[in-house]
Amino acid sequence: MCRGAVAAAVLGLWAPSAVAADAEPSYGFAPDARTVPGVAGTAQAVPLTAGRVYRSSLPVSEAVHYRLDLDATSNAYVSATAVPPPDAAVSASDGVRVSVRDGEDHTCSSETETFGGGQSTRPLTAVAERLLNRARQRCATAGTYYAVVERVGTTAPDDAAWDLELAVYSEPALTRPEPTAAPEARSTESATPLTGEEVRRDGGTGFASAVGIGQGVWRTDLTPGQTVFYKVPLGWGERLQATADLAASGAGSRVVVGALELSLHSPVRAVLDGENLNFDGRARSASLDPTPPVAYENRYSSSDEVKGARFGGSYYLAVHLSARMTERFGAGPFAVTLRVRVEGAEQAGPAYGGQFAPRDVFAPVAGVGGASGLPSGGGGADDDDRTMTIVAVSGIGGGTAILAVLGVWTVAVRRRAVP
Known part of the structure; x- marks a missing residue:
């Protein structure tokens, strides 16, 4: 929201x-x-x-x-x-x-x-x-x-x-009695947004076609009225912070209110957080508060941002460019940069007594006859192949593709280096 x-x-x-x-x-x-x-x-x-x-x-x-x-x-x-x-x-x-x-x-x-x-x-x-x-x-x-x-x-x-x-x-349900209290308050202080070379990655048009990304700096171009979706795998104990930058586009005569909307959704698509920015032609940024580390007991919090981070799995970032940008700055496209930071050591998940449905958007459930698997990671040859496929169909070409494949594969095997 x-x-x-x-x-x-x-x-x-x-x-x-x-x-x-x-x-x-x-x-x-x-x-x-x-x-x-x-x-x-x-x-x-x-x-x-x-x-x-x-x-x-x-x-x-x-x-x-x-x-x-x-x-x-x-x-x-x-x-x-x-x-x-x-x-x-x-x-x-x-x-x-x-x-x-x-x-x-x-x-x-x-x-x-x-x-x-x-x-x-x-x-x-x-x-x-x-x-x-x-x-x-x-x-x-x-x-x-x-x-x-x-x-x-x-x-x-x-x-x-x-x-x-x-x-x-x-x-x-869990196989052991579940925790019944919200976790202790954690710091929500935002880290400095990531810097580094931008990698071209165009988003999907819905949750089902959301394009897999991990920690990094991702670049796309949006036309007014367009919404794109990305998915970021988060394991138990990990947290996410995201910032969207709208590049300068020359001075305008009037401000576009809510020109860019950035929202974060849980694996069941519930809204955890959202932010928008007003645009007057100069570069602007919209930043989400970092999520808490993903934990089962987050569901008992009174905060939407905390209680939504209750599952390990695919978290979705939706980016929308206002249709009113056309009236002030033309048909575009407009350059948008998404800066994603993933922090925290991945931990073992709670002891579930069965599988999620569907299985492919949640973190693996250990000990119940197989892993559900993150769509862009989780370990194993099948997961790595799936990650490579996501990158291959994302429209990346040349040497940039090689860098992007290596970056996303690194996310898949959980060997992140925090800048």
Whole structure:
């Protein structure tokens, strides 16, 4: 969630307008996503299965329902990414809400994400959960639950429906009693952003196509309205810090509020942190606070930034360039540099009694019949080959490709050198 409070207050005065119904979304949906309908009530709700990705539609003024058949031995997470048409007008208070409810319509969890300080349309993700919490026994039993997704904010009758990407995750229980207290407060002091030679790396268009990166300085070019996604593997005990730089582009007559948005998402796509910058033609930077070291007990914190760092696995960085940049500085493209620092010694994970679903976005689970594996690392020949493939398809050429391959392979085998 972006922290531009002043910008949000200003833009909150602007109401959305009608959008074109035939506009094509710019978000890259998972190629294997199954298309399912969202329905107004629970009777005809289509079941969603953990480990799968789905595509659906979110109407203007009606909540849509999906069925979840959950056991009593695992936590469940439902991610909803709303994708408005590219030319939709949105205000600071517009957004999406997702809830998990039991069979009697009691809410187990709910989260709302809004566009906040930017006025540019972009993919927006909210995540709800069903946790096996002894303090909430109603939501800790096996049975039928429902994921409910709805729009929030101001709408008009002729607004277009938003596309939806839904992803469902399952986290197994621990084999030993779990910790029940949040970790002690840790320093959040930011280190100096990384310097060094920039490596060209263009991001993916969605979570499913997020391009793997590790510690380093990564360069791309964005056009106004574009959002790109990267994934960074974090093991248990490691933490991440990221900064996005928007290069100078000549003096402008007016400032673009929320010109660049940088957000960090957990392996279940939940937002941990977000920041934006205003742009007047001079070089600007947006920096996220460093995450805490990844730990199971982070989930008991009251801070979104801390409790989201509860899994080892793929963490996502989303970078969005405001469509309003065109009005002030032209069609671009605009140079963006992403500086990523990964710190901390990787540790053994908690003793899970089963596998995550899906397995390929979480850190390996030891001792339960194989490793789930990080998508861009974790050790072993298969993981190294997968890392090489990610680099090969990222559009890098010449001698730079060799350097990039070596850099990402180093991340894969966890031999990072902190500058």
